[in-house]
Amino acid sequence: MPADPARRSQESWRAILDAAYALFVEGGYQSVTMGGIAARAGVGRQTLYRWWPSKAAIVFEAFLDKVSIGPLPADGPLPADGPLPADGDLATGDLATLLRAYAHGFLTLYVDGAGGSRLRELIGAAQTDPDLARVMAEQWFEPRRAPVREALREAQRAGAVRADVDPDTALDLVFAPLHYRLLVSGQPLDAAYADAVVDLCLHALRYIASDTTASRPSKSSLQGPQARR
Amino acid sequence: MPADPARRSQESWRAILDAAYALFVEGGYQSVTMGGIAARAGVGRQTLYRWWPSKAAIVFEAFLDKVSIGPLPADGPLPADGPLPADGDLATGDLATLLRAYAHGFLTLYVDGAGGSRLRELIGAAQTDPDLARVMAEQWFEPRRAPVREALREAQRAGAVRADVDPDTALDLVFAPLHYRLLVSGQPLDAAYADAVVDLCLHALRYIASDTTASRPSKSSLQGPQARR
Amino acid sequence: MPADPARRSQESWRAILDAAYALFVEGGYQSVTMGGIAARAGVGRQTLYRWWPSKAAIVFEAFLDKVSIGPLPADGPLPADGPLPADGDLATGDLATLLRAYAHGFLTLYVDGAGGSRLRELIGAAQTDPDLARVMAEQWFEPRRAPVREALREAQRAGAVRADVDPDTALDLVFAPLHYRLLVSGQPLDAAYADAVVDLCLHALRYIASDTTASRPSKSSLQGPQARR
Amino acid sequence: MPADPARRSQESWRAILDAAYALFVEGGYQSVTMGGIAARAGVGRQTLYRWWPSKAAIVFEAFLDKVSIGPLPADGPLPADGPLPADGDLATGDLATLLRAYAHGFLTLYVDGAGGSRLRELIGAAQTDPDLARVMAEQWFEPRRAPVREALREAQRAGAVRADVDPDTALDLVFAPLHYRLLVSGQPLDAAYADAVVDLCLHALRYIASDTTASRPSKSSLQGPQARR
DNA sequence: TTCTAAGCGAGACGGTACGTCATGTCTTTTT
DNA sequence: AAAAAGACATGACGTACCGTCTCGCTTAGAA
Structure with a gap:
């Protein structure tokens, strides 16, 4: 029974990606743990396992999210080079x-x-x-x-x-x-x-x-x- | 007190490298554990920590050992490309x-x-x-x-x-x-x-x-x- | 807001007691879970919590129901000793x-x-x-x-x-x-x-x-x- | 490989029994958890599982230990009825x-x-x-x-x-x-x-x-x- | 030759993280 | 408003490894 994405909590999603990215940047990939993400995001551990198959998947999605979406509203340290200078011509x-x-x-x-x-x-x-x-x-x-x-x-x-x-x-x-x-x-x-x-x-x-x-x-x-x- | 290499047991050394390489090839890097190497080598776990700083070091040395030494006497599945055709000319x-x-x-x-x-x-x-x-x-x-x-x-x-x-x-x-x-x-x-x-x-x-x-x-x-x- | 017993679904009630008793007899008290009862009864989990204060209450009521009501219509393995031979004289x-x-x-x-x-x-x-x-x-x-x-x-x-x-x-x-x-x-x-x-x-x-x-x-x-x- | 009792740590043993008994008396059987015992005893959780098959076994041994050994040196609230007045005549x-x-x-x-x-x-x-x-x-x-x-x-x-x-x-x-x-x-x-x-x-x-x-x-x-x- | 200091096997130890399970609450949708 | 469905925060579970720490046992070289 694959979880239904429609019912997914947007707040948890955001909090998880933010927490995962923060832990990743602060301590490196090895230092990121499922429990750590959950704790920092104020989220149940099961919620992680419900939506992602692995730590790697979460961290990559968090990375992608941060780098692709552009500079964060407030605290983002991202250079936001993101995809590309982007003008196709x-x-x-x-x-x-x-x-x-x-x-x-x-x-x-x-x-x-x-x-x-x-x-x-x-x-x-x-x-x-x-x-x-x-x-x-x-x-x-x-x-x-x-x-x-x-x-x-x-x-x-x-x-x-x-x-x-x-x-x-x-x-x-x-x-x-x-x-x-x-x-x-x-x-x-x-x-x-x-x-x-x-x-x-x-x-x-x-x-x-x-x-x-x-x-x-x-x-x-x-x-x-x-x-x- | 850094361990004295002179007193090192050659048998254990060999057994450890063989065990590490076997586990590595059989199950991949993630499947290799310190305890697993020690058990397979019939060696105390402390012996591993005495001579190597990490699992990575053991596995790499085991890999290097197997690949560089050339075809193993008996069971080596290595193509033994090893270093190179080697004649410098x-x-x-x-x-x-x-x-x-x-x-x-x-x-x-x-x-x-x-x-x-x-x-x-x-x-x-x-x-x-x-x-x-x-x-x-x-x-x-x-x-x-x-x-x-x-x-x-x-x-x-x-x-x-x-x-x-x-x-x-x-x-x-x-x-x-x-x-x-x-x-x-x-x-x-x-x-x-x-x-x-x-x-x-x-x-x-x-x-x-x-x-x-x-x-x-x-x-x-x-x-x-x-x-x- | 205490639930209004008048609106209680009789079908769910029956299904819950049957499910709870079946799980209880099959696997023992420890194996009975709220989720398990709900799933087996085809009932929402909240329905259990609405009408019973605890797993123990459900299981006991299910037990009482089965033992006291006498032999089940079809599959009841109960000896139906129930209360007593019953003639008070x-x-x-x-x-x-x-x-x-x-x-x-x-x-x-x-x-x-x-x-x-x-x-x-x-x-x-x-x-x-x-x-x-x-x-x-x-x-x-x-x-x-x-x-x-x-x-x-x-x-x-x-x-x-x-x-x-x-x-x-x-x-x-x-x-x-x-x-x-x-x-x-x-x-x-x-x-x-x-x-x-x-x-x-x-x-x-x-x-x-x-x-x-x-x-x-x-x-x-x-x-x-x-x-x- | 059943663990060898000879190598057992006496300090941990004592600490575990003390912790288990304290938690048991303070909060009741349901409130006792493996993790709680380990934490209170300052012991790894694995040490519990190494020597006891279940929470029940630990708690009972702790109870037995406290009740049978007689009044504790300092804080024992046990009436120490223990075994019996004991004179067989x-x-x-x-x-x-x-x-x-x-x-x-x-x-x-x-x-x-x-x-x-x-x-x-x-x-x-x-x-x-x-x-x-x-x-x-x-x-x-x-x-x-x-x-x-x-x-x-x-x-x-x-x-x-x-x-x-x-x-x-x-x-x-x-x-x-x-x-x-x-x-x-x-x-x-x-x-x-x-x-x-x-x-x-x-x-x-x-x-x-x-x-x-x-x-x-x-x-x-x-x-x-x-x-x- | 005896002593002694290391390497060694074994494995218990305090920990951390894992992935699963059950709980009780909640929200959404349907009836 | 009750009910099915199920996501959610919480937290215990038992397992797997980690790296450290004794234990005895052997096995030298030094006394």
Whole structure:
């Protein structure tokens, strides 16, 4: 008998997400407990188990709620980078600018942000929790990939980017190194690195026009696209 | 009083690593417990705490032990890709071949391997365990990056690869997408993807010598260069 | 606002008592729950709380209902000893026969009966529930004591039983040992025991006629036998 | 693996029994919880479950401990009637005195005593807990019955009490009414009642010497009084 | 050789968190 | 207004692990 969402208490829902997010940000994922959330939210423990399958699900929903909804009315420490700078027309115009914007948005959210570094822990938890992994892929990563993928396709149609590369693979060239440094390698993840990655990626993708002139290595190639102007 | 390693019982050590690895492979990281390891190893629980700081440390050491030592005498299900094909001269000769070998070795170990998919869980655990993160970076990731980095530098010196890119950043172009698909995106991680990534990476790095001969990727799929002919 | 009994749903009432009794007989007192009764009766939980103050009250009423109303229409496993063989004229005629009939009725109901041994649990529950204790005393024990008490008084008036004994105390001589073996001592409670108890009781009560001097309570009776020598 | 009693912590044991008894006396059986005992004793909850099968077992052991060991050094509110006045020679000499002593001891312990009325609750709990019932029968009731039974046998051998009655049945004549009023009937349980019961009991048992013809147990005695007319 | 200090197996200990269950109150919807 | 339905706060339950702490037992190296 799956609980009927229509009868759900909105107050409890809010209180739970707020409590879960607060505990998460304050003490990290490991420090969050079902009992702790319930106590802080002034809610029965059973209410948690009624609506969520696991701690991971609650914490992720709380995170999503806080980050996506934008700055909280009062106390929110969120950078609220949220989904994206969001004006879609970037896509057509300037892929390089879009990619760079994304890379810097990533840094803002994951590295500088208060709750940002906590996302690492959620991704970590997802490694042993297939449900969480699926939900995060659907609700967090894919929404962030989609607009970039679309811009990439547009660029391919416009002939600005080689058309023989699967857009998802191309996307990975930018997204992957950022996540890699965040999660795997301990090496620095800063603006310089983000710029370098974007440039290299553009290099790799560039060259439907690359033809002869394009291939100039050291300096000019960094801003390859711009150089073409 | 830090325990004296000289008096350490070798039998217990072996039994503990074997037990930890067995439990890890059988049930996943979450299913491993200190008590479980001790019981399976026929060892007192205190012995674990005497020599290791945490469950993560034991499991990682057990994993490292099994994977690095090569095929076990009797029952080892490890593909034993282990460190690397290991003869360093690959480096000079053919960077593309080396990269491809690494990418496929990654698949063999992380995707096909029995204990392979378990490594995901260890990386996940490291997201909330700085000590584990550090140890893994030092003892697992860096040893696998080092020879490739060296080959890259060699290629840079030989003029086969553009010299204005930080080798570690360049490395990430290959390593990152593989880890990204493993850990973050739920998208397929197979040989075709590995090949595509290596090709794109070579494209990005190629071209101080790019012009004529340098990079011939796997299938001509890149066809950029060929097209120029 | 005390609920108005006039508006009470007869169907629900029946269903609740049936459900409570069924759960009680099937699994014992501890296994009965408010939620369980409500679910089995197809009734809202609040309906239980509206009409009964506690689980004990429901279960006792259900027990009383089933045992007193006589054999159920279809499935009743009750021996339906119920109140008593019921023709009151036994009282005058033959006290011994009456007592024996009661003692054997007790065995039938409490020991042999299906729901019989469950009564033990109700008495047990009454030890921590004063309300239940009171209700049981009024509605279960007293109705069973009353006719015997009346018979005893009749016998006292007729001179067949010593008149210097409080009828309630005399009653206890028969009722108490049966309950004692049921509730306290683990010793066998069977027909032989019931007969022996009744005989001894008759001995104790008999003799206002048997021996004029004897009935001096406190001092002399202590060594009754010796003193008379 | 049943826990090894040799390694048991004496301090915890004491603290647990003290805590359990205190909670029991203060709030009644229902108010005692495993968690409450553990907290008050400053003990882990698992320690309770390690050594006792149930709350009932702990509380009974605590009760037994307090009542049997005699008056506590400082705060014990127990009347310490405990086992018995204990000098066995009462048995031979004066059965009546012994019975009366027991009856009054019963009142002191069960009715007047602080923890006394709590014993009712334990007997109540035993009605749904066969293990507790068995343990109480062995460790509480039987030790109190044994000396009286022995005195009775002695009296039978001495010819002071009719020999055709099973001693346990005879015992019940005194013990049962006291427990009956305590547990079942709500009627007063006081010294007068106790005396009356003892007197009646002595009457019932007396007369192998009292009346030559009378002592035919099962059949003829039924209408004894009437028959003699 | 004896002493002694460590490692070791075993497992009891005080704790924390878990997920389930039952309670009694409440609100919503239907009859 | 009673009733079915069921969400809610509360809190006890029994279990699983945690990390620490004794216990004896062995097993050296030092006296």
